[in-house]
Amino acid sequence: MSDAAAVLDDLRSESEELDLLVADVRDDQWAAPTPAARWTVAHQIAHLTWTDEVALLAATDADAFGAEVARAQADPLGFVDRAAERLVPAPPAALLARWRDGRERLGRALRDAPPGTRIPWYGPPMSVASMATARLMETWAHGQDIADALGAERAPTARLRHVARIGVRARDYAYLVRGIEPPGEEFRVELTSPDGGSITYGPEGAAQRVTGPLLDFCLLVTQRAHRDDLAVRAVGADADRWLGIAQAFAGPPGPGRAPRGGAR
Numbered sequence: 536m537s538d539a540a541a542v543l544d545d546l547r548s549e550s551e552e553l554d555l556l557v558a559d560v561r562d563d564q565w566a567a568p569t570p571a572a573r574w575t576v577a578h579q580i581a582h583l584t585w586t587d588e589v590a591l592l593a594a595t596d597a598d599a600f601g602a603e604v605a606r607a608q609a610d611p612l613g614f615v616d617r618a619a620e621r622l623v624p625a626p627p628a629a630l631l632a633r634w635r636d637g638r639e640r641l642g643r644a645l646r647d648a649p650p651g652t653r654i655p656w657y658g659p660p661m662s663v664a665s666m667a668t669a670r671l672m673e674t675w676a677h678g679q680d681i682a683d684a685l686g687a688e689r690a691p692t693a694r695l696r697h698v699a700r701i702g703v704r705a706r707d708y709a710y711l712v713r714g715i716e717p718p719g720e721e722f723r724v725e726l727t728s729p730d731g732g733s734i735t736y737g738p739e740g741a742a743q744r745v746t747g748p749l750l751d752f753c754l755l756v757t758q759r760a761h762r763d764d765l766a767v768r769a770v771g772a773d774a775d776r777w778l779g780i781a782q783a784f785a786g787p788p789g790p791g792r793a794p795r796g797g798a799r
Contacts, residue, residue, distance in 0.1 A: 539664040543645055545694045546671040550638050553678040556687060557631065565627045569684040570759070570792060574619070576684055579677045580634050581622035582615065586673060587637040590666060594644045594654050604657060612787070641670070658785050672698045672783055676757040683759075691729045691750040699726055699749055702756030702783040703736045709780045713788055718743070718773045726752050743771035745778065756783040761794040 557580060565577040574582075593600040607614045622630060645663050653660040661669065675698055682689050703724055707717035723741035726734045726749040734749060745752070747767035754760040755767050755778065762778050769775040782789060 539662070539667060540646070542664050542667040542671065542697060543642060545697060546667050546674065547642060548692075549671050549674045549678070549694055552689070553674060553681070554631075554635065556678065556681060556685070556689075560627070560685065562627050564685065565630075567684045569680040571680050572790070573616075574680070575623070576681050577623045577627065577630060578619045579681050580630055581619040581625075583674060583677055584622055584630065584634040584637055585618040587634070587641045587670065590654075590656075590670060591637065591641040591644055593656060594641070594648060594652075594666070597655050600655055604655075607657060615786075668697045668701060672701050672757065675753070676759055676784075679754070679757070679759045693728060693730065695749050695753045696728065696734055698753040698757065698783060699724075699734060700736075702752065702781060705756070705783050706777060706781070708785075709777065709782050709788075712782075712786075713780060715780075718777075720773075722771075722774050722777065724752075743769075743774040745769050745774050753783075756781045758782060758784075758789045758791040761792045763794040 557576065560576065565580075566575050568575055569579055571579070589600070589603055592603065610617070622633070625633070645667055648654075648663050652663055654663065654666050656666070671694065675695070679689070681687075706722065710717040720743060721737045721741055722743045722745060723738060724736040724745045726747060728734055728749045745767065747765065751760070751765040751767045755762055755765055767778060769778050780788070
């Protein structure tokens with residue numbers, strides 16, 4: 536199985552798990568506020584729906600996607616919110632059906648893409664595997680917002696390794712988007728997966744180190760929890776600074792989450 540096929544399988548599983556969470560939600564619960572300011576459960580699903588559809592457009596019609604990029608450039612700080620707002624008024628059943636249809640069509644398009652395909656995006660073009668990984672990261676992160684809103688607990692899975700990988704690879708971006716020069720040396724990242732295994736990045740002897748549970752690291756880099764509430768630890772001043780600014784997503788720095796008080 537190719538790397539892209541494996542990630543696409545995990546993306547499907549992640550989407551199906553979130554689908555199970557929202558499938559039986561009452562209509563009034565779709566209006567429940569989530570930790571993201573001004574976004575309800577409906578906004579979260581609307582955002583995933585829109586992003587899947589835009590990704591499908593990028594994978595199948597580069598010229599049409601170019602027009603989407605131009606619209607985004609005209610309103611770089613507001614186009615994501617506006618896109619979600621356009622879909623929120625739909626009845627919950629219709630929005631859910633549209634999300635299901637869009638993600639299935641995107642999955643088929645990515646599986647059918649020829650080897651070596653590069654998909655245009657709002658930043659640099661992506662490989663099929665990278666696009667699938669980005670969609671999984673967003674599905675998991677926005678799914679966490681929904682779970683928090685509904686008071687649901689989600690068991691961490693090995694699929695989180697994809698989220699962690701983006702977080703590590705986006706280290707320098709987190710500095711640059713804030714106008715900070717990234718450190719020149721690599722960091723060592725050591726994470727404990729849900730099954731007790733170890734996931735590592737960077738040279739073993741690196742002076743700057745980050746350790747902790749895989750789940751907590753993913754909550755940190757997607758800014759779904761404050762670092763004070765997580766068991767992620769840093770050794771070294773540069774690594775410590777990174778934990779305060781880390782982000783796995785593109786775009787400007789997010790507001791993050793306020794501390795709840797007490798690490799896991």
